[in-house]
Amino acid sequence: xxxKTLENDVDINQVRLEIDRVDKAxxxxxxxxxxxxxxxxxxxxxxxxxxxxxEDSHVRELAAATQxxxxxxxxxxxxxxxxxxxxxQGPMKxxxxxxxxxxxxxxxxxxxxxxxxxxxxxPTASSALAATYADDEGVAVLPAPGGMQNWWTALGSxxxxxxxxxxxxxxxxxxxxxxRAVAVATADIQPSGNDETLILSKADIRAIHEGAALRASSxxxxxxxxxxxxxxxxxSVKELDATAxxxxxxxxxxx
Ligand SMILES: O=C(O)C(=O)C[C@]1(C(=O)O)C=C[C@@H](O)C=C1
Numbered sequence: 001x002x003x004k005t006l007e008n009d010v011d012i013n014q015v016r017l018e019i020d021r022v023d024k025a026x027x028x029x030x031x032x033x034x035x036x037x038x039x040x041x042x043x044x045x046x047x048x049x050x051x052x053x054x055e056d057s058h059v060r061e062l063a064a065a066t067q068x069x070x071x072x073x074x075x076x077x078x079x080x081x082x083x084x085x086x087x088x089q090g091p092m093k094x095x096x097x098x099x100x101x102x103x104x105x106x107x108x109x110x111x112x113x114x115x116x117x118x119x120x121x122x123p124t125a126s127s128a129l130a131a132t133y134a135d136d137e138g139v140a141v142l143p144a145p146g147g148m149q150n151w152w153t154a155l156g157s158x159x160x161x162x163x164x165x166x167x168x169x170x171x172x173x174x175x176x177x178x179x180r181a182v183a184v185a186t187a188d189i190q191p192s193g194n195d196e197t198l199i200l201s202k203a204d205i206r207a208i209h210e211g212a213a214l215r216a217s218s219x220x221x222x223x224x225x226x227x228x229x230x231x232x233x234x235x236s237v238k239e240l241d242a243t244a245x246x247x248x249x250x251x252x253x254x255x
Contacts, residue, residue, distance in 0.1 A: 030081065033081060033085070034084060034085065034088060037084075037085035037086075037088055037089060038088060038089075040085075040089070041088070041089040041090065048136075048137065048185070048186070048187045048188075049086055049089045049090040049092055049137055050086060050092055050137070050139055050185060050187055051187070051190070052167040052168045052183065052185075052187065052190075052192075052251075053167070053190035053191060053192040053249075053251070054190075054192075055078075055082055055168075056168065056172065056192040056251040056254075057191075057192040057193045057251075058078070059074060059075050059078050059172065059254060060192070060193065060194065060251070060254050062074050062078065063075065063173075063254050071173045071254045071255065072111075072173045072174075074254075075111065075112075075172045075173045075254060076111050079110075079111060079112055079113060079114040079172075080114040080115065080116070081114075082114065083113055083114020083115060083116040083117055084114065084116045086116070086117055087116035087117055090137055091137050092117050092118075092137045092138075092139065093117065093118050093119070093120060093135055093137065093138050093139070094109065094113060094117050094118070094119040094120065094138075094139055094140075094141055095120050095122060095128040095129075095131040095132045095135070095138055095139070095140045095141070096109055096119055096120065096121050096122065096128060096140070096141040096142075097121065097122040097123065097124055097125045097127065097128035097129075097140070097141070097142055097143075098141065098142070098143055098181055099143055105181075108170050108171060108180065108181060109141055109170070109181075111170075111171060111172070112168070112170045112171065112172055112183070113139075113141075125140075125142045125143060125149065125151040126151055126154075128140045128141070128142060129142065129151055129154060129161065129164070129184065132164070132184065132185065133161050133164060133186075136186075138185065139183050139184070139185045140164075140183065140184040140185065141170065141181055141182070141183050141184075142181060142182060142184060143180070143181055143182075144169070144178060144179045144180060144181055144182050144215075145166075145182070145215055145216035145223050146178065146215055146216045147216075149216065150216070150218045152166070152200075152216060152223055152247065153200075153218045153220065153221065155184070155200065155247040155248070156200040156221075156245045156247045157243060157245045158243055163186050164184055164185065164186055165184065165185065165186070165187065165188075165189050165247060165248040165249075166182045166183070166184050166198055166247060166248025166249070166250065167182075167183055167184065167185055167187055167189065167248055167249065168182065168183040168250070168251065169181070169182055169183075169250040169251065169253065170182065170183065171253065172251075172253060172254060173253055173254045173255070174253045174255070175253070175255060176253055178215060179250060179253070182248075182250065184248075189246065189248055189249050190249075191229035191249065192229075192249070192251040193251075194251060194252040195228065195229045195249045195250065195251050195252065196225040196226065196227055196228070196249065196250045196252065197225065197226045197228065197229055197230040197246055197248075197249050198215070198223060198224070198225055198246065198247050198248040198249065198250065199212075199223070199224045199225070199226060199233065199237060199244060199245070199246055199247070200221055200222070200223055200224075200244060200245055200246075200247050201221060201222060201224060201237060201240070201241045201243075201244035202220065202221050202222070202241045202243060202244070203237075203240040203241040203244070204222070205224050205226075205237050205240060205241075205244070206224070208236045208237070208240060209224075209226055209234070209236070209237070211226060211227045212224050212225070212226050213225050223247070225250070229249060230246060232246075233245060233246055
């Protein structure tokens with residue numbers, strides 16, 4: 001059988017012409033999108049380039065708007081588009097320290113951040129965090145708090161890096177209750193529309209907040225998540241522990 005005719009009489013060359021047409025239209029749209037990201041950069045002069053809440057809310061809306069394209073594919077395609085947009089906007093860098101298999105760690109990072117952002121790897125979470133702290137547009141990708149991971153104690157009002165925040169979970173899609181890795185940066189904590197707020201506290205806030213979950217423990221303090229976005233610490237938590245503070249937000253994974 002030649003390439004020309006398929007068993008069911010569909011002309012493959014005709015279909016390929018249609019694919020060419022769609023791809024050219026996509027290319028033009030990508031070029032238009034990249035131009036718009038330059039305009040966005042000009043509009044946000046002086047503020048951080050990476051806007052994780054905007055990325056996650058946008059990808060969630062796109063995934064919800066289609067029946068035909070699976071959520072993980074929508075997430076990966078827009079990770080690449082946003083990666084190119086970010087690379088065009090400024091000198092963002094990723095500082096990655098993930099344990100386990102290097103290939104699956106790299107896949108995790110690529111699926112969320114695309115391939116256009118320079119990526120550096122570190123042997124420990126604390127060295128990646130320190131490199132990020134010294135880099136105005138840096139983003140750390142670290143193992144999610146829990147188990148032996150206690151780097152998160154450096155965040156929060158009494159920590160060494162109080163203006164660093166947990167701002168995204170990786171992977172972005174799936175059914176998991178807690179991410180495998182998180183992204184940390186000095187950007188503001190903003191809502192994505194479906195989030196969990198992360199609270200550092202010495203007191204057990206599960207007693208006063210239904211839905212609060214203990215995510216990680218160190219000798220001195222615990223990390224809890226509360227369903228929803230809280231701009232300010234709930235008064236009830238403040239009353240229990242005056243030093244408690246919000247250290248980030250994790251958008252719920254896109255199913
Ligand atoms: O909305 C912005 O602030 C943008 O810079 C655009 C854009 C995008 O390409 O959609 C790029 C990077 C941000 O992290 C979020 C979104």
